[in-house]
Amino acid sequence: MIAALRAVLARELTLARRIGAGVELGIVFFLILISVTPFALGPDQKLLSRLAPALLWLSALLATLLGLDRLLQADEEDGVIDEMMMSAAPLELVLATKALAHWLVTGLPLAVLAPLLGLMLAISPDAMLPLALSLLVGTPALTFIGLVGAGLTVSLRRGGLLLSVLILPLTVPTLIFGVAVVREAAAGQPFATPLTLLGAITLIITVVSPFAAAAALRMTRG
């Protein structure tokens, strides 16, 4: 079973690279997003540093949403989901692995890149590490919430917009605690409370969402 899941992970990462959704492109995307921001807000360092945590978290949200409507749909169309259902590995774990692969090319690069992007947005040095940490801990929650939405809209031709409408309200807690970690850290306050709460949310969602997504996929087969 572990071998099967490892194969799924390898397949997803290869696919992501070949269809132009690999890590490199993700990094370029974040770089462009953060470079465009000062043109919208003006080059005021103080303003930028105040908005930096929010901007990085919104980038995470955008990046998660972008590939999400194809996360399961492509596999549904060419019958891979049916194969997965018949395989020995439980569908829930296969879906969790797919979500993990999605996170590895969207959430993780952002977390690793966060100090550099933070530097560009003049974030205070104290908040740099907490920023990366909050993204590392919190972005899996975004991906796994998205997995539920992807499962529910898998059979819809133009499910992207509906998907966003369904999952964005559910990302509110992640956003709140993710930004709070950075804000507290920037103010020199201890940030353990929001960080642990963020971790708790990620854990809950990681457990619940594969079951919901798997139920949604089984449902499309009547």
Add this chain to the structure above:
Amino acid sequence: MTDATTPPAQGFWAAFWSLANPGRFMVYSARWLPWLWLLTGLTMAYGLYKGLFVAPADYQQGESMRIMYIHVPAAWLGMFVYATMTVSALGTLVWRHPLADVSQKAAAPVGAGFTVICLVTGSFWGKPTWGTWWEWDARMTSVLVLLLIYLGIIALWRAIDEPLRAARAVAIMTLVGAINLPIIKFSVDWWNTLHQPASVFKKGGPSIHPDMLEPLLVMGIAFSLLFAAIHIVRMQAEIIDRRADRLAQRAASRED
């Protein structure tokens, strides 16, 4: 929505499954509905009279506080309807109750409606009291998020054509929302709080004068009755709608 074979059961469960037959539901609901409307009208008239004319004005907020008699019950119902939908979702997924998805589809827009009433009246109340139409305060934001979840659910209903599949998709979404709502509520509370704290349901009894509490509770009951009545009407409409669909399909297949 085929007629369920009624398992031999007693009491509550017997009633639960006997109403599972849409035909029987139509008969019973048609019999009770006029009385339900009458009761709703009477309760609401009494509650509004007590609230708008008899209850004293607030010593700080003056007459504007009477908005409370609409605002607070609407907020209660906004949450209560979601709870109803959660139970219906369980009914769809666990018991495969034939009326559960009808109930859920009928409830969602009503719940969204109550939430909108709550937000709009809250806005009217906020202007004279806080001096602003909208404030990103914790409880207002929670209700707004609740509304967004309602809208997402309604959009999902519309996006999937086949009623049975739509019902299951919506049921899953409703349950995921039900798990998330307490987390959202908690996190938003943690994020910002300006709203006056809850004054009816709390430890050590309500912190509200009995003269104001009575109309408020009466209005709460009136709103619940109103929801029950609207809900039943919408369920009847949905059942008739599906029958019409089936007849149209049958007619179309006969012509082939």
